[in-house]
Amino acid sequence: MFLKTLHLKQFRNYQEQRVDFVAPKTILVGNNAQGKSNLLEAVELLATLRSHRLARDRDLVRDGEAFGQIHAKLERQAGIIDLSVTLRRQGRRTVALNSEQLRRQLDFLGVLNAVEFSSLDLELVRGAPEQRRxxxxxxxxxxxxxxxxxLQQYNQILRQRNAFLKxxxxxxxxxxxxxxxxxWDAQLVTIGSRVVRRRARAIERLAPLAAEWHASISDRAEVLQIRYAPNVPFTATDPEGVQQAFLExxxxxxxxxxxxxxxxxxPHRDEIELTINQTPARQYGSQGQQRTLVLALKLAELKLIEAVVGEPPLLLLDDVLAELDLNRQNQLLEAIQDRFQTLIATTHLAAFDSQWLQASQILSVNAGQIFSDQ
Incomplete structure (x- = not known):
């Protein structure tokens, strides 16, 4: 899949801005707080209807405006698709595909796929279990x-059950x-078991991919293990077995x-354990080693999404590439090549490998305006 255009209106610090993407890699360069991360956040919202910043919709709308909009044109194997999300300072957001407003936001998900890698992702290693969930x-x-x-159903039941207990x-x-x-127990168990089983399957598929990437980046010197540690331990994989363990x-x-x-x-109390050479990753090594771990996770996400959806997702790099040493940069470059469209936010170009610069569309971002440097 390839994101061809992105049109932002009253979103974050953008009044109105259209970007046409013309290369496999696009580098957004500018000082901090100019709008680079906001643009990547807009793409993330199109992919997941969530923000890694966990912002409320009203915080995404430009100051003084009633609503903001993200519109994109995406090329997939089946053809060109128009996507749009309208965010309101007051009221519910709405989504549309090919100019048709969707009654269920669920039907919007899965059209655009993206993996984001930002400096905040180091919290995957050293942060609370909530970050990994x-x-x-x-x-x-x-x-x-x-x-x-x-997940929405589970969280709603959880809130209601907590309110009852209180x-x-x-x-x-x-x-x-x-x-x-x-x-309430019966509802929590029914929906919670669905969450648990899906998380277990995802980690089971992701773990070997991440372990292989991590071994490659560390020159086989380190062994990464990812283990799902559910709050409700279960041995059976069938729904009835999981529910029984939950009830007990x-x-x-x-x-x-x-x-x-x-x-x-x-599952709101689950943990995903990350260990390197059998030592908890949060206690292990330098920030560079922790970046290696997160990079391995993100590359594994790319591969897993590509395997499941049948097309390569977008990769969003938010001010992290220049922090990687040359070896890690080259590993990433080799992994994505031109197969994964990549949007990169950075404050300077000096630390980039020349191969990246030659293969990239370079855009300057200043106070919510974007200009081409080419």
């Missing part, structure tokens, strides 16, 4: 768009309230939940 969930949304709906707090719980809680753990933690007035069991 968000990462695998964002990947899953692209591999299996229905997962967005499943409002009915205390111990012991009367019989009528126990029955009501059991109904809820029963085990029932008293603690009633005392703490919150849900202690479920």
């Amino acid at each position: 968000h990462w695998v969930d964002t990947l899953l949304i692209q591999l299996e768009p229905v997962y967005a709906h499943i 409002s009915k707090g205390g111990f012991p719980m009367p019989v009528q309230e126990k029955e009501e809680l059991a109904a 753990k809820i029963e085990q933690r029932a008293i603690a939940e009633q005392h703490q007035n919150t849900t202690l069991v479920g």
Whole structure:
């Protein structure tokens, strides 16, 4: 797939800007806070309807405006597709494909696929488990768009169950309230098991790809292992087996939940463990080694999405390429070649390999305006 045009209106710091992409690689160069990351964020929103910055829609709309819009023209094997997202300061966002507004946002997902690599991704290694859950969930949304709906359902049930525990707090719980809680348990288990099983499958497919990339980048000196550590341990892979394990753990933690007035069991407490040479990655080595790990994860994402959707996704590099040493730059260059359209944000060009510059469209970004340097 190839992103041909991107048109931003009242989005972040852009008043109105159109960009035509004419090369496999596009380098966006400019000082900080000029709009480079905002442009990559717009592409990320088209791919996942999420932002790695976790911003609210009203924060994405330009100051003083009621709404903002992202419009793109994408070339895929099946033909040209128009995509648009309209974000509102007040009210719900809307999405459209080929100028037709979609009733379900789920139907918008999976049209454009992209992998983002930013400096924030170092938090995958050293941050809280929530960071790693968000990462695998964002990947899953692209591999299996229905997962967005499943995750939304789970989070809604979780909020409602927590609200019930808080409002009915205390111990012991009367019989009528126990029955009501059991109904919430059944919903949490049904939907939560779907989340767990999909996360397990995704990590199972991603882990060997990432391990191979990591071994290659580290010249076989380091061994990366990725292990899914669900809050609900399960051995069976069938839905009934997972649900049974889920119910048993809820029963085990029932008293603690009633005392703490919150849900202690479920995929919202999962962990994805990253180890290098059998040592937790957050305790391992330098920032350069942690970048190697994240780079391996991102290359694995590219390969996995390409294998599942049948076309290479876009790669978005947000101010990270110049921070990689020459060996890691060359590994990345060799991996993506011209097969993956790549958009790169940077503050300067000096650290780039000459091969990158020669093969790239170079655009300057200044105060929400973009100019061609060629």
